[in-house]
Amino acid sequence: MKNIRAVSGIVIKELYRRKDFYVLFILTALICLVMASVHIFNDDKIIRYLKEMCLLLVWISSLVIAITTTARQIPSERENRTLFPLLAKPLTRTELLLGKFFGCWLACGMVLVCFYLFFGLLAGSREHHWPVVNYLQAGALHWLMLGVVIAATLLGSLVFTAPSSNATIAFVVTAGILLLGRHLNKVAVTLPEPRRSLLYSLYFAIPHLELFDVRDLIIHDWPPIAWKVCGIAAAYGIAYAAMFLIAACLLFRRRAIN
Numbered sequence: 001m002k003n004i005r006a007v008s009g010i011v012i013k014e015l016y017r018r019k020d021f022y023v024l025f026i027l028t029a030l031i032c033l034v035m036a037s038v039h040i041f042n043d044d045k046i047i048r049y050l051k052e053m054c055l056l057l058v059w060i061s062s063l064v065i066a067i068t069t070t071a072r073q074i075p076s077e078r079e080n081r082t083l084f085p086l087l088a089k090p091l092t093r094t095e096l097l098l099g100k101f102f103g104c105w106l107a108c109g110m111v112l113v114c115f116y117l118f119f120g121l122l123a124g125s126r127e128h129h130w131p132v133v134n135y136l137q138a139g140a141l142h143w144l145m146l147g148v149v150i151a152a153t154l155l156g157s158l159v160f161t162a163p164s165s166n167a168t169i170a171f172v173v174t175a176g177i178l179l180l181g182r183h184l185n186k187v188a189v190t191l192p193e194p195r196r197s198l199l200y201s202l203y204f205a206i207p208h209l210e211l212f213d214v215r216d217l218i219i220h221d222w223p224p225i226a227w228k229v230c231g232i233a234a235a236y237g238i239a240y241a242a243m244f245l246i247a248a249c250l251l252f253r254r255r256a257i258n
Helices: 002-017 019-040 044-071 073-079 083-088 093-127 132-159 163-189 195-205 227-254
Strands: none
Touching: 002 044, 002 093, 019 044, 019 093, 044 073, 044 093, 044 132, 044 163, 073 083, 073 093, 073 132, 073 163, 083 093, 093 132, 093 227, 132 163, 132 227, 163 195
């Protein structure tokens, strides 16, 4: 655990030194400007629309930071010739991958805290209502979703040679699952065999990231989700993240690092 914490700390410090950190502040400023314009309108539907746009910006920016930060971890270590000294120390390949994963995941958690804190304070100052439980559940499920994406992107960094190709494929797959994943079973019903079975298999095999999208809790002020359901969703996300990490560790053990 000491080695994993050390690698995770390096990843978090790297995020502060790179442009991602400044992008975070720029996007936060944009959210502030949008939310500041809420007082101009008196229609609840317009206010909800602005909140939806702000949360969409939060989701897009968090995905950008998560995928780009994770995609460059292993390739940058290989290009900078720092992978050999790291593995020459009492550090196994599994510990290196786990450190990279937890570092990226914790860094994204800090990013989400900043986003949701600013968004919640501004929205609450305009509406005089602070649904803390809704924000906690939305942020926690959002963070779990990023954990699955980070684990899958880390696996992709061992499959694809260039970070750009890995990041592009991760963006396309993640966007496809979020937008179309829930509709695959409906499309499968209209197809003949064997395409129906193949699409059904794909529907049950992919991680349904859209299950973690509970922005409507904040947008429409819905009642909080039952904690039992949140626990099931957490177990679902952790299972997929663990599956991707195990596959990455097995692949990294068998791959030459030269």
